Amino acid sequence: MDLTRRRLLSFVPATALLTAVTPASAARATPGAMNADPSRLLANVIAIYAGTAESNARPEVAAKVTAIDNTARTWLAALDRAGTGELFAGLPLGTSDPNLSASYQHLYEIALAYRRPGPASDLQGNEQVRTRIAEKLVWLHDNYYGDQSKGYYGNWFTWEIGISTFVSKTLTLIDAPADLITRYVASMDAYLRNGKDSDVDLDSRFHTGANLVDITSNRVLQGALLNDDARIRKALQDQFTVFATVDPYNLQHGVTDGYYADGSFIQHSSVAYTGSYGKALLSRVVQTVKVLAGTEYAQSDDLVGVVQGWVEHGFAPLIFEGWMMEIVKGRAVSRTGTGYDDVAVIVEAIVDLADYAAGADAARLKAFAKFTARPTINVNSFVSPVSIGRFADLKNDAAIVPADLNPAALSTAFNAMDRTVHRRPTYAFALARNSSRISKYEYMSGENLLPWFQGDGAHYLYLAGQDQTQSFGIDYFTTVSPYALGGVTAPVETRKSIPELYGTAYYDDPPTFTPSSEAQNTYVYFPVGTNAYSGGATLDAYGAVGWVQSDDFAYASRDALPDDFVVYKNASATKSWFLLDDEIVVLAAGVGDATRAVTTTLDTRIAGATDPVTIIGALRDGSPWTGTGSITPRWLRYTNGAASVGYHFLQPTALSVDLQTVTRSRRVVRTSNPDTAVTKQVFALTAAQPADSQRSLAYALVPNATESALKSYQHGRIALLANTPRLQAVQHLGLRLTAANTFTPGSHHLPGLTIDGPASVIIRRQASSVQVAVSDPTTQRDSITVNLRARYLKAAAPVAGVQVTRTITGTRLTFSTRHTYGRSLAITLLPAW
Missing domain, CATH: 1.50.10.100 (Chondroitin AC/alginate lyase)
Structure with a gap:
């Protein structure tokens, strides 16, 4: 970038x-x-969506052209079968905005076949088809769209973006008459109700990001249809703010x-x-x-x-x-x-x-x-x-x-959205967190019905050379318990989806709670957490991530919400992930809840119903173990064919090892999914604890682990330096790397190192240098101080925002973290002599 x-x-x-x-x-x-002729814009639009004579004559495009024609014939036949109150058979109109939008979409799909260049067909250039499309546009407008007092039910997106997208392109494809264009553009403007004066409003929360690009792209096309240069330029001016x-x-x-x-x-x-x-x-x-x-x-x-x-x-x-x-x-x-x-x-x-x-x-x-x-x-x-x-x-x-744009080894801190990705040639580890800045999950419109813990430290470990549809995707969320996603700590309780709680796809309590209202967004659709601490440092291809688990904003606001609004309290935990070469070290401390039992899922993986899954390991005394059950292991190894994941435990941990065959419908996570039953073997490592108890966990995820590699960890490859709600730190002896997350104010002491206040720190000692990287996971600190008990160090080169000071006891580093929004600051130090 x-x-x-x-x-x-x-x-x-x-x-x-x-x-x-x-x-x-x-x-x-x-x-x-170049010229400003809007007709050139229209020609470009037709070429994009319908293709050109040259592109459509290519053998590689033949299947696409055939699909365009076949789709159009399908909908032309559905036009013929339509009953009362339908444009297309099976899509009744008048109360369903998705059906209205779909009706416009299908007219667009017919228009593509009419207008596309290339191999001849009975639809291409067929004036009867064009006339029919135009007539149906008039019919829809007269009966279901043009009356502003009857429209705008359901989802705002349908009226401000969805329908306008299909209509604008359809009018272009059929060279619509001027009166039809002006009639529709006037209505599309009128439906821009979250705008200002029938135009974009950059202060509207609806006219942002991808939605703004959709709206302005439509308005560029409408301007071209109207030969309105000013409209085109205003739409582009608005759109370019997205860049x-x-x-x-x-x-x-x-x-x-x-x-x-x-x-x-x-x-x-x-x-x-x-x-x-x-x-x-x-x-x-x-x-x-x-x-x-x-x-x-x-x-x-x-x-x-x-x-x-x-x-x-x-x-x-x-x-x-x-x-x-x-x-x-x-x-x-x-x-x-x-x-x-x-x-x-x-x-x-x-x-x-x-x-x-x-x-x-x-x-x-x-x-x-x-x-x-x-x-x-x-x-x-x-x-x-x-x-x-x-x-x-x-x-x-x-x-x-x-060639990949990513280096073979990469650790990426997307701290602005509470996400982390750690990559090596044979695996990728992805981590989802939340904070007072970023949502715990997103639910909306009957989609993602069971989302509660998807941003609570849930991780996804992708192994190279695998078909990822067999490990993740829709079937993962269908068959894995929403309380037992890999990496999640959850209270033992049963929660209900929004439709189960309220009988609708949203909480209905007007005027405050309506679809797409600010209250709906804040408390139902995508509530943020209440913790400030979420983020971490990167140093070259290594990473440290820290996070404090919290309640969501809805629970924190429960006293201000209606009595029938249901909120759920979370469990407590402080967690760190240290992202290395062969392993991801995970620490958790302060795990528990005062009134409910708690389960932490160290990892979850799915496999086909007949896949050859095996689980082996060793107990703390070194004796071998295999199968499922309750154990306190030194290490475990999960394999499914050529895929394997290992788990090495840095402290004694009583675990449940489960492998269950689960069958569920994909509709359990989304109301509009096909009722397709999915059967998977679900492997889970879980640690349970009773109510009113606190515990800690320390383990390493080892992608593609061999049995010999897991055994080698017992020789002190990784040292656990601290694991409390105040301080979590590890040392990797082979990498000569120390990584720490500090969570509370005050000084935090580690061997050869002191850190002032909340921070994320990585230190790597090379033969003749020391590298130090620091970030502020709270995004709220002006500076972070790190004291190294190593004297006479100097900066290899000046780094903006980092001050090096020699002290009586060593070297003090002051990192200016004001307005860095979690970004890492890194410096290389050399001996002063």
């Missing part, structure tokens, strides 16, 4: 960014050949949605959302670049550079072997689409973006697209037939060598 450029964009007025880019190829071929890096200490329009300097992406004010809304935003902004190509609106490469930064530092760390990680998908984790499907959207955007980048940037993007796309990628899911052709060219070009 070009942070300098992105920070610059934070201060550049949107009017100065009223340009996207021209493809490098177009700029070379036709210098100065600015969010500065949490200087919010623009009060908006926290968008991309942060550390690569985090937030939507809905507090939800970590790169893998859902973030990918939608990426796709839409790249489409904007394509729509503006070759026009006066496209003359600068700044926006492409910013988007490339998103890809490199926001998306790439979250994609492991073509799979989008669960930690950034919000309620979308409950959908049946896979992590591979998510990445197909991103690959299409990267392929297109590369066509607008130049030189080494383009080469890096193409290499990453080729590296990321699995052999099974469904290119027919691409939005554009042109993109399918571009991808085929890229795939067939032997000069493009697949």
